[in-house]
Amino acid sequence: MSPEDLVAIESIRQLKARYFQLMDQKRWDEWAQVFCVDCTIDSTQDGAPLLHGRQAFRDFLPPILEGVKTVHHGHTPVIELTGPDTAKATWSMEDMLWFPPGGERQHLWGVGFYFEKYRKDSDGEWRILELKLRRIRVEVDGVEVFGPDTPPRPED
Amino acid sequence: MSPEDLVAIESIRQLKARYFQLMDQKRWDEWAQVFCVDCTIDSTQDGAPLLHGRQAFRDFLPPILEGVKTVHHGHTPVIELTGPDTAKATWSMEDMLWFPPGGERQHLWGVGFYFEKYRKDSDGEWRILELKLRRIRVEVDGVEVFGPDTPPRPED
């Protein structure tokens, strides 16, 4: 790891930090900018379709979270530079959602990992190229609804 | 972001880390040193008065937390240098308080953001110049007591 590598690592750490904070603040247009235009989004374990492209994710997520209060916390990223313009990382995560009153579920809580790849685009900005969310446990209203016997690994 | 910028960013990250840990360890004199002498503390959303100056906060907080066990966790800071000696950041946060037995409330739990400004003082140390705490949700004994319909943003 060189001092120059640290600039890339810090840029990626703050990139993902913006992902978390802008989502919870519902600043969707700014949030979308953390993704490469040709990104892949794999939250399929949560029942979402595999999404291709920033615009597809921009179109998909905000309506789902309309009226939902969200908190997304990310922890202890292990960030590895894989080339001058490419990197990958694993983030530990926890999220909490509170749904609008009157629905069939009130609260979702989950923990797991983001397994991700990044690319430094031609404008010099690092962005998320691949996002893959894999869960250790998800609870809805205090009841476990997902929890595999073996913990998720990057290749899953 | 230059390699030199990283020193400032890391200094600010560890500054806020000391804020969290020294508070929970109740090392109040060391804790007070993370603030500029002329800081502003805005936890008004939690019912506290707007405080001006390090000494005012040093006088205000420790008595309130006497006998209270606290845990403060900070996450994914987005830190931006705004000048050679100035910076701002948003931190995601979660806190937990356990009050002394026999009171009317046992436990407080909250999530939200710290919106902050920093200054590098003439002694070369970065300190917190403005602290503003804005909540997404607060629960007392498991019941929501605060939760705005729209999430907090830095300008709030």
Add this chain to the structure above:
Amino acid sequence: MSPEDLVAIESIRQLKARYFQLMDQKRWDEWAQVFCVDCTIDSTQDGAPLLHGRQAFRDFLPPILEGVKTVHHGHTPVIELTGPDTAKATWSMEDMLWFPPGGERQHLWGVGFYFEKYRKDSDGEWRILELKLRRIRVEVDGVEVFGPDTPPRPED
């Protein structure tokens, strides 16, 4: 703090991040590599024996966590370089364990601090030389089972 110091700090931050993630992924052989061969492990507050040496911890922990789902989150490390090849840090932490069905306890949740020392070994890799876990609070199945009146400090 110099730009060169940042490489050591980032290396230690990612070292501990691997500790957390590899444990929760149960990648035990890779996990063991984050420790110095002559490390000391003090989780005595949790009832574990004081362990000397990487192999002793490698032998001790995995059988205990067989069939247990774990989540370990680390926060806001205050990392201090104490020499060219030595460092210390305090990490805030939270962990959650879910035990196999049918046992006498289902869930453990805890918060506290890791007080640690690190050494850069002769192969140039930073590793954990001393790990000391001290708790603020531990709950089993929602009931407090540990919670000292005074918060833990590094010297405890």
